[in-house]
Amino acid sequence: PLNLENASQIHIITYTLEKSVAYFAENLKGEKQKLAEKMAVVVEDIHIASESNKLEALKEHLKKYFDLVDEFIFCF
Numbered sequence: 001p002l003n004l005e006n007a008s009q010i011h012i013i014t015y016t017l018e019k020s021v022a023y024f025a026e027n028l029k030g031e032k033q034k035l036a037e038k039m040a041v042v043v044e045d046i047h048i049a050s051e052s053n054k055l056e057a058l059k060e061h062l063k064k065y066f067d068l069v070d071e072f073i074f075c076f
Contacts, residue, residue, distance in 0.1 A: 002055055002058065002059055002062075003055070004053055004055075007049075007050045007053055007055060007058055008050070010046065010050040010058065010062075011047065011050035011051050014043060014046055014047040014050065015047075017043050017046075018040070018043050018044065018047065021036055021039045021040045021043050022040060024036035024039075024072075025037045025039075025040050031075060032072070032075045032076075035068060035071055035072045035075065036072065038068055039065065039068045039069065039072065042061055042064045042065045042068060043065065045057075045061040045064075046058060046061045046062060046065060049061055
């Protein structure tokens, strides 16, 4: 369940996730790089929503992120 405690944990995780996704966005090429760039934007949205405890927005951004991750994984 998505609650304030989980949002706080997600917020902390986004610091590492932002760096990881940035690495891919900087070092990949083509479609993989484009997807990583999209993921970076969504991770920032997740970071902001989790920081401000906007649970509905956070839920929407998490869904977008996981959809992009699924697509990203299939590129490899």
